[in-house]
Amino acid sequence: MSTLTAPSFRTGDDGTPAWRHAPPAGRILLRLLQRLQHGTLELHTPQGVTLCLGHGTPAARLDLHDWSVAGAVLRHGDIGLAEGYLRGQWSSPDVVALLRLALANRAALGGALHGHWGARLLHRVRHWLRRNTRRGSRRNIHAHYDLGNGFYRLWLDDTMSYSAAWFGGDRSQPLEQAQHAKMRRALHACALRPGQRLLDIGCGWGALAELAAREFDVEVTGVTLSSEQLAHAMQRIAHAALSHRVQLRLQDYRDIDDGPYDAIVSIEMIEAVGRAYWPTYFGTLQRLLRPGGRACIQAIVIRDELFDDYLRGSDFIQQYIFPGGCLLSRGELERQARRVGLQMADMVAFGGDYAETLRRWRAAFDGQRDAVRAQGFDERFVRLWHFYLAYCEAGFDAGDIDVVQVTLVKP
Numbered sequence: 001m002s003t004l005t006a007p008s009f010r011t012g013d014d015g016t017p018a019w020r021h022a023p024p025a026g027r028i029l030l031r032l033l034q035r036l037q038h039g040t041l042e043l044h045t046p047q048g049v050t051l052c053l054g055h056g057t058p059a060a061r062l063d064l065h066d067w068s069v070a071g072a073v074l075r076h077g078d079i080g081l082a083e084g085y086l087r088g089q090w091s092s093p094d095v096v097a098l099l100r101l102a103l104a105n106r107a108a109l110g111g112a113l114h115g116h117w118g119a120r121l122l123h124r125v126r127h128w129l130r131r132n133t134r135r136g137s138r139r140n141i142h143a144h145y146d147l148g149n150g151f152y153r154l155w156l157d158d159t160m161s162y163s164a165a166w167f168g169g170d171r172s173q174p175l176e177q178a179q180h181a182k183m184r185r186a187l188h189a190c191a192l193r194p195g196q197r198l199l200d201i202g203c204g205w206g207a208l209a210e211l212a213a214r215e216f217d218v219e220v221t222g223v224t225l226s227s228e229q230l231a232h233a234m235q236r237i238a239h240a241a242l243s244h245r246v247q248l249r250l251q252d253y254r255d256i257d258d259g260p261y262d263a264i265v266s267i268e269m270i271e272a273v274g275r276a277y278w279p280t281y282f283g284t285l286q287r288l289l290r291p292g293g294r295a296c297i298q299a300i301v302i303r304d305e306l307f308d309d310y311l312r313g314s315d316f317i318q319q320y321i322f323p324g325g326c327l328l329s330r331g332e333l334e335r336q337a338r339r340v341g342l343q344m345a346d347m348v349a350f351g352g353d354y355a356e357t358l359r360r361w362r363a364a365f366d367g368q369r370d371a372v373r374a375q376g377f378d379e380r381f382v383r384l385w386h387f388y389l390a391y392c393e394a395g396f397d398a399g400d401i402d403v404v405q406v407t408l409v410k411p
Helices: 024-033 068-076 078-086 095-104 106-113 117-129 134-145 149-153 175-189 207-215 227-239 275-288 304-312 316-321 330-339 351-367 369-374 379-398
Strands: 003-005 039-044 050-055 059-064 197-201 219-224 246-250 261-267 289-302 343-349 401-409
Touching: 024 050, 024 068, 024 106, 039 095, 059 095, 068 078, 078 316, 078 379, 095 106, 095 379, 149 227, 175 207, 175 261, 175 289, 175 351, 175 401, 197 207, 207 219, 207 227, 207 246, 207 261, 219 227, 227 246, 261 275, 275 289, 275 330, 289 304, 289 330, 304 330, 316 379, 330 343, 330 401, 351 369, 351 379, 351 401, 369 379, 379 401
Parallel strands: 003 050, 039 059, 197 219, 197 261, 219 246, 261 289
Antiparallel strands: 039 050, 289 401, 343 401
């Protein structure tokens, strides 16, 4: 195997160009990679040539098995990179490290992270067609959350919490303990008193509703659009003998009409609302809260300076994982809350804890690959979920995305 150190792009004693067998798109991608400013990429070409690009840390390795992935990346950005991974056209011993390296070199790589404007437009149109109308929301939620409780049970902790845990500076603690800490923090932010009414928008598998009824002595109403989640949550509540304190239902948040509530909690549900419906979501919070009531919203947010460009395109997550979804930035979240008259009382960010949560999920998922296949999922599905978890972990590690708990008050 020949080895090449950038920027010469020559290999072997005969001076044969390293890109001799690369198609035009491959040559363009190699020139882009030659601009790396942060870290080192060890690139193995389909012809067995090893290229060492950049210098220093972080370090990552990319094994190209098919040059066609280069054209896909240049056209479709991160979506093309993901699709190449799903097709087995490239691999890496550490996908997270590779994605972190790409994010660290965002300025140098330019369009390779976003793709051609024409492809971006097509992906944006496709995303728009899957917007979260009432019917669209049911379809979009079903596509992700109704894969089966057995699937999620393989790699989530016993709380079945599919959101960031709160480690509070101690990442040695069990994930389940950190998940309970996250829930308690959100519930304390609502300043709950015994006997009050709490609404849980996007109640998931019911862990927060159970904890709120048991430890805070409140009446809980939870809504979800996932029939699989609802079935599990109702079993959880019945097993805890809390059915007299907790009412769970299959309902769109826009159709809730039994307010006012003393408090509202919504843990990482706003990401699935969609940009067109942000005013409706915040308006619903304002409508359903009693005067003086508090809402704690846990939300994944994108860095403010990346927000406008993010809105102009559509990324891998929107195309393959959460159809119809869209992240807010911190600034946009504050603007939407103010627009309906809700006051910001508190905002706490803990993106590093989400990266740790994802590392644990990814390790658990990878350890259960055979069990996932045994449930009838194919290899492409397994690769999709590994890439998805790695993609999110890299984003939180890099600080491009964060997670916040925001406390809002209705005057």
